[in-house]
Amino acid sequence: MNAVLIVLFMGLIGALIGGFTNYIAIKMLFRPFEPKFLFGKQLPFTPGLIPKRRNELSVKMGEMVTEHLLTPEIFKEKLMTPQTEGVIKNFIVRQIQTLKTGRYSVDDFAKRFNIDVSALGNEKLRYQLSQVIDHAVLTHKDEPIANLLPVDLRGKIDTQVESLPPMIMQKLRDYVNSAKGYDDMMQMIDRFFMEKGRVVSMIQMFMTKEMIADRVIKEFNALSREEKLNNIIATEVNREYHQLLAKQPSDFISHQEIDTIKENLIAQIIAQVDLKRYTSTPLVILAPKAFEYMEGEGSDRFVHYAISKTSDNIAEILEKVHIAEIVKQQIDNFELSFLERLVIEISNKELKMITFLGFLLGGIIGLVQGVIALFV
Secondary structure (H helix, E strand, O other): OHHHHHHHHHHHHHHHHHHHHHHHHHHOOOOOOOOOEEOOEEOOOOOOHHHHOHHHHHHHHHHHHHHHHOOHHHHHHHHOOHHHHHHHHHHHHHHHHHHHHHOOEHHHHHHOOOOOHHHHHHHHHHHHHHHHHHHHHHHHOOOOHHHHOOHHHHHHHHHHHHOHHHHHHHHHHHHHOOHHHHHHHHHHHHHHHHHHOHHHHHHHHOOOHHHHHHHHHHHHHHHHOOHHHHHHHHHHHHHHHHHHHHOOHHHOOOHHHHHHHHHHHHHHHHHHHOHHHHHOOEHHHHOHHHHHHHHHHHHHHHHHHHHHHHHHOHHHHHHHHOHHHHHHHHHHHOOHHHHHHHHHHHHHHHHHHHHHHHHHHHHHHHHHHHHHHHHO
16 A cells, blocks of 8 residues: 555656646746846846847747748739739729819828928929029120020021111112101201301202202112122121120120029019919819820729739849848837747647646656656
């Protein structure tokens, strides 16, 4: 009887030792969370296994997720399915219908972010125009006007200038020989006689005003056809023209006038562009063809193109997202108590079985040791 009790007692002791050992081993996976010190020296097995290897665990978890769970091939396979394409297409069509029925404009979206698109656009346009004009003025203000004229325009102006002297003489002849020219001539003769007094008035004894006017007109007509006079006029016109071409814009306009012209020009351009008209117009009115296209084959093409491009670049996208680092950071941010509770909740049944197995194996070993002790 005593032998049986001894064997049973040793089996009980073995079971307690085996079960408690497994229980302690499971607890030591997490606890203690921090290292413990005695007399300034760190105690062994502190902290627990998982807290001690937490960094390695999070790194391995990140690598496992990126290398086996969320791989580029898996993403590409999911993206290229008809279901994914259908979901994306339906989403795009719904958004287009919302834009169409709601008659949304650019301003409607900008107001959600407290942005005045037209004001920002006008400010940007004003700045760009000012930069362009200032650069043009700074670059060309000291250049001769001849260098600023386009070649085609310069050729047309040269042609007009060449025809200017004959045209001037013809206009003068037309005027002098016209009724108005004759009347003006008579008035000038009257004024001449009045200003010069009696001495000049003696001429009237030999010639009437009409005779003088006719004589002047006749001589002018003859003189205007003289080749030498026409050459002189042509030479002077060309000389003045080339002197004008040699001048610089700064010879005709001051900096203050340039600034005034620039501001007026910018204001007129901004007024003509009228960005507010475009930003406040519903998109469906602003671009009706685009809506028609997207409601038809455009959405299919867009979805196919987007999925194709995303699939082709998914590896690069995932690499730039750094999923492994995200997983590591998330695991590192978890409280150790949360990780412990999570593992226990997931593996509670298995951990209990491990503890029970410790009791069972410990008990069996204790019984075997008790039996052996009886025969030794």
